[in-house]
Amino acid sequence: MQDNIFLVGLMGAGKTTVGRLLAKHLGYDFYDSDHEIEHRTGVRIPLIFEMEGEEGFRKREAMIIDELTQLGPIVLATGGGAILQQENRDHLRERGTVIYLAAKVHDLWQRTRHDRNRPLLQTENPRARLEQLHGQRDPLYREVAALVVETGGQPVTQLVHHIESLLNTRRTVQQHANP
Ligand SMILES: Nc1ncnc2c1ncn2[C@@H]1O[C@H](COP(=O)(O)OP(=O)(O)OP(=O)(O)O)[C@@H](O)[C@H]1O
Ligand SMILES: O=C(O)C1=C[C@@H](O)[C@@H](O)[C@H](O)C1
Numbered sequence: 001m002q003d004n005i006f007l008v009g010l011m012g013a014g015k016t017t018v019g020r021l022l023a024k025h026l027g028y029d030f031y032d033s034d035h036e037i038e039h040r041t042g043v044r045i046p047l048i049f050e051m052e053g054e055e056g057f058r059k060r061e062a063m064i065i066d067e068l069t070q071l072g073p074i075v076l077a078t079g080g081g082a083i084l085q086q087e088n089r090d091h092l093r094e095r096g097t098v099i100y101l102a103a104k105v106h107d108l109w110q111r112t113r114h115d116r117n118r119p120l121l122q123t124e125n126p127r128a129r130l131e132q133l134h135g136q137r138d139p140l141y142r143e144v145a146a147l148v149v150e151t152g153g154q155p156v157t158q159l160v161h162h163i164e165s166l167l168n169t170r171r172t173v174q175q176h177a178n179p
């Protein structure tokens with residue numbers, strides 16, 4: 001299961017976009033915990049937040065992450081808040097290679113500002129909210145990640161090539177360490 005790739009990062013970091021393309025390149029199945037929750041409940045995430053609160057959503061998310069991280073090999077795009085729960089962080093770290101897609105708050109805001117499917121950003125000032133979430137979560141993303149990749153102005157295809165080369169280097173180093 002160590003071949004699994006798990007992407008973490010804030011809303012708009014590109015987990016879904018980068019994850020889908022990376023899976024295609026690697027020939028792995030692609031999963032997205034948010035999409036899986038929506039598929040199974042038959043409703044969009046904002047409605048789950050409305051009916052069950054964030055707490056209800058987090059319970060569903062933990063169950064899905066436990067299940068998906070036992071598959072393999074897969075690329076999994078996690079929800080932005082998945083790393084909040086210790087249980088999820090343990091499953092991610094123990095069952096695959098975790099990659100943190102890091103980004104500047106300004107870029108995250110630009111990438112998410114026209115989308116209404118992220119309940120935590122439906123506030124007066126989504127940019128300030130992203131700033132606050134970044135402050136709270138950046139240490140947790142870094143704690144769980146084996147690799148940190150800065151996503152800036154480069155096209156997604158370039159980012160995917162960069163991740164592939166980091167993964168190859170990591171594999172070679174691990175093979176030399178455990179021949
Ligand atoms: N590196 C990038 N450069 C430019 N645009 C990007 C990049 N990564 C993602 N985007 C764009 O930003 C938007 C959000 O990306 P995406 O949905 O993949 O983020 P996410 O990390 O999955 O967010 P969430 O946690 O809310 O699911 C999309 O429109 C996507 O095309
Ligand atoms: O950052 C978060 O807490 C979230 C991110 C999205 O991926 C969804 O999982 C949901 O909107 C919550």
Ligand SMILES: [Mg+2]
Nearest residue numbers: 015016034077
């Ligand atoms: Mg996503």
